[in-house]
Amino acid sequence: MFLRFAFLRAFLHVLGFFLGDRYNYSKQIEGNFKYMDTGEKVWWGYKSVVRQIEKAEKGKGIEEYFANQDLRFYTGEEFVPKNRVFITAGGDLSASEMIFPENTGDLWEDILEFYFSGDIVCANLEAPVVPTKPPVGVPGMCLTAPMINTSEKMFDRFIYGGRGVNFFATANNHSLDQGEQGLLDTLDFLDARGYPHVGTARTQEEQDDIPIVEKNGIKTAFISYTYSLNGLDPIVGKEYMTNVIRLNKPDEDLSLIQRHVKIAREKDAHIVVAMLHWSLEFETYPIENVIKMGHRVMECGVDVILGGHPHVAQPMEKYRFYDPIQQREKEGLIIYSLGELVSLNLFSKNSRLAMVVKIELTEGVQRGNTLVKITDLKVLPIYIHYKELGKGKSQYKILDLMKTLRNLEQDRNPHGFSEGEIKELRRLKRLFFEKILPKHSCGLVGNGSLEGELLCIV
Structure with a gap:
């Protein structure tokens, strides 16, 4: 199973490289497993194990629409x-x-x-x-x-x-x-x-x-x-x-x-x-x-x-x-x-x-x-925090993202995040405030910083 999965993932990486821009944007498909053709299944696999899609459908104005909410x-x-x-x-x-x-x-x-x-x-x-x-x-x-x-x-x-x-x-x-x-x-x-x-x-x-x-x-x-x-x-x-x-x-x-x-x-x-x-x-x-x-x-x-x-x-x-x-x-x-x-x-x-x-x-x-x-x-x-602890043990926990980042900024790292994981946490924060909840959506107070100053962010 592992070798089969590794081969599939490598194939999808190569496919994404050659298809380039076609694999960078959302596509107008149903995404319903019962009606998927082979191309849609390959597209699903690429999104699942290689790279998630962060760009909306081309030419539809969707990103601008949500940015102005x-x-x-x-x-x-x-x-x-x-x-x-x-x-x-x-x-x-x-x-x-x-x-x-x-x-x-x-x-x-x-x-x-x-x-x-x-x-x-x-x-x-x-x-x-x-x-x-x-x-x-x-x-x-x-x-x-x-x-x-x-x-x-x-x-x-x-x-x-x-x-x-x-x-x-x-x-x-x-x-x-x-x-x-x-x-x-x-x-x-x-x-x-x-x-x-x-x-x-x-x-x-x-x-x-x-x-x-x-x-x-x-x-x-x-x-x-x-x-x-x-x-x-x-x-x-x-x-x-x-x-x-x-x-x-x-x-x-x-x-x-x-x-x-x-x-x-x-x-x-x-x-x-x-x-x-x-x-x-x-x-x-x-x-x-x-x-x-x-x-x-x-x-x-x-x-x-x-x-x-x-x-x-x-x-x-x-x-x-x-x-x-x-x-x-x-x-x-x-x-x-x-x-x-x-x-x-x-x-x-x-x-x-x-x-x-x-x-x-x-x-x-x-x-x-x-x-x-x-x-x-x-x-x-x-x-969503998942960590292998060794000897067959692990931990799964839901973390407050902004609280976690504030702790890290103050040199508190109770979950033992590596430098790479900290970099990823910061990337996810940028993704959230740039695309999921743009700063204009809820209004700003104080100095306008994103940490605790958005009216609808806890």
């Missing part, structure tokens, strides 16, 4: 706040052969004060949880999509003794990895533990039973969809079990989303959050098709999109749209990809950079009407 949310003088709710969101909780209970004892230590302070703490559960089967993780050298399964003990890490993640999306490309029974077992497991979820279902009625989480009088509805099932089709006659919409294509039918938003509003939801598994892997920018799809999803009446799947962080967008159900102009938030949360890609350097966000929702009175709107956004850049 203003991610501050203004309430206006006429809005009188009454109640607030905080949603904190992280990316994908996957299964890996290199991540297990024994090396994640301090998994959350660096970010728990921020991430677990939300009233609703959500993430994408990107693997079935079937306790009767052995755990199966993504290997360090991955040549194809494995059929993964998360252990009960790793799930215990996610929920952190009841103080951690408390809402799970289950619609993703691994939803059917353990088959129909595995999907049912996962839902039974979550229900037995008392954790709400959305994205997969046992029945048509359950698919349409949109979960509402009420905190401080504010009702937030969650919906979830995946663009792919890793080459599988939805179960014939039971398509309701997996919320599948080919979200990376521009003209897909969104009637399922429209139906679910309508149900959520009929259940008096003040805010609708869509957790989407979409976009292209190992690419810093979403392609034009995905951006257009994000706008279409919002125009169904969705207030917030929390995106995942690309294994890297992607930019955010404040999008003004007309809500056809509430019949008013609104400002929504699209996070195209939060990146990883508990996952590991050894050969993808940019996959070590991700983010956790905190979204403030406020109920207030404006011109005599009571409404709920997004009033603030806070962002925590994170670094």
